[in-house]
Amino acid sequence: MGDPKPHILSGAYRAVWRWHFYAGLLVLPVLCLMALTGALYLFKDEIDAAVYRPYERIEAGQQWASPDRWTAAASVGVGGRVINVRVPDRPDRAVRLTVRRPDGEQRTAFVNPYDSQYLGAVRYGGVTEIVKQTHSLAIIGPWANLLVEIVAGWALILVATGVFLWWPRKREAGVLTVRATPPSARPFWRDVHAVTGLYAGAVIAFLVVTGMPWSAVWGDRVLGLIRETGSGRPPAPAAASPWIHAEHDDHPAGVGWTMEGAALHGGPDSSHGAGGLATVLAAVEAETLPRPFTVTIPTDPSLAYTVAREVKQVEDTRTLYIGADGGLRADIRYDQFGLGAKAFEWGIAVHQGTQYGWINRYIMLGGCIAVWLLAISGVMMWWKRRPPSLSHRRLGAPTAPPGPRVRAAVLGVVLPLAIIYPMTGASLIVALALDRLARLIRSRTAIRA
Structure with a gap:
């Protein structure tokens, strides 16, 4: 960013610009992937409706068959055990059942609730589950949560350093609007980059922060703090029992971040024999719980549904x-949740574009599109100022000016975020070491030459 000539740029500006460049180089490819999948996930309901239409559309009937016949049909059809059942809110929609096969694979089965006919099955979660797994980087394996936290911290560094670089400093052109310059000129892409960052930076930062509850280090630390201060999930009712941490197979579905993994004892009669699901659904109807809802059937017979x-x-x-x-x-x-839990649940709902209707969805979509526009404009800016040759270990990053005041300017922007996000701090140390090593190698090469 920045049109001024290098010789009139301050050392602090060049130092922050340098770290903005490297932060973008490190995380923009991953951010673009997450923005693309996040934008798709905003339309989860529409995608699911299109994918599931051949299985889910049925003719509305008068009376449901016994729910236990649903689970029997799905178990036989897929060849496994039903672990949860989604009851629809429309009479012309099939029941969705998640079935775990003996090999551990899960499938989403569809059963007609009126005659218990097995209608077919698809891969668990369908297309949107693949999108979700890609968005959370879970497809890369157990290190996904660590990588998400690193990327999130560097994304906030991008936003913070971008604001520093955007600050007008007596410059009026290209601050709030894009100048009328041809797209072939670098000032055009600089303005697109700066103005997009200005208007979308807050949305991008919000998406980053509210996407962090499940991160490995920061998320666990904040979750622990919320629990210790009593601002998380409510205490279990005295007449029930203390909360139990459900094992993986018994994790309740659809309960959100606050109640994730929380289970209760089923009470004195804990047999899950014939009529178990039917009895539970009758109790749900008596409590007038609006549909749609998901019933998790525990493998441990001592636990409640x-x-x-x-x-x-x-x-x-x-x-x-x-x-x-x-x-x-x-x-x-x-309304029983603590303040911390309420804040997190609200943030997740806004992040997913559901809390405030269509305007919420399209503001989040705008943030996802802005990530791509920032990446494209950033690449175009670099391309138009790239070094004549990229073969001498130079990427075209701004030079690193010396001096303690310059380092203080960079640390003032970067260090607070590195402290808040420990994994980002660790990656920052690695980045500083690599940057120092690269400069040392280049200086030695220059001396020999």
Whole structure:
């Protein structure tokens, strides 16, 4: 960024510009991937409706068959055990059941609730599950949460350094609008980059911060702090039992971040025999829980069934814990959450574009598009000022000016974010070491030459 000639740029400006350049080089490819998949996930309902249409559209009937016949049909059709059931909110839609096969693979099965006919199955979660796994980088394996935190921290460094570089400094052109210069000129791309960052920077920063609850280090630390201060999930009802951390196979579906992994004992009658799901659904109807909702069927017979309402706005959040005997063990609602949990749940809902309707969705979509526009304009700026030859270990980064005041300017922008996000701090140390090594190698090469 920046049109002024190098000789009139301040040392602090060049130093911050240098780190802005390297931050973009490190994370923009990953951010572009996350922006693309995030934009697709904003339209999850529409994508699912299109993909599931051949299986999900049915003729509305009068009376449902026993829910236990649904699970039997799905178990036979897929060849596994039903772990949760999604009850639709429309009479012309099939029931979705998640079935785990003996090899551990999960499938989404569809059953007609009126006659229990097995309609077919697809890969678990369909297309949007693949999009979600790619968005969270889970496709790369167990290191995904660490990488997400590193990328998120560097993305915030990009935003912070970008604001520093955008600051007008007695320059009026290209600050709030794009100058009328031809696209072939570098000032055009500089203005596109700066103005896009100005208007979309806050949205991008919001998306980054609200996408962090599941990160490995920062997320665990914040979650622990919320729990220690009592501002997370509510205490279990005295008549039920303490919260139990459910094992992987019994993780409740659809309960959100606050209640993730939380389970309760099923009560004195914990047999999951014939009629178990039917009894639970009858209890759900008695509690007038709006559809759609998802019922998690625990593998541990001592645990209660978890029934989570599928919501768009966090204020509608509601989770029931029901024993196999139909007894209500707990009815957890959003207004029972602590302040920390409420803030996180609200942030996730806004992040996913559901909290405030269509305007929420399209503002988040604008942030995703802005990431790509920033990346493209950044590449174009670099291309138009690239070194004559890229073969001498030079990428065209701004030179590193010396001096403690310059280092203080950079650290003043970067260090707070590195402290907040520990993995970003660790990667910053590695980046500083590599930068120092590269400069040392170039200086020695120059002396020999």
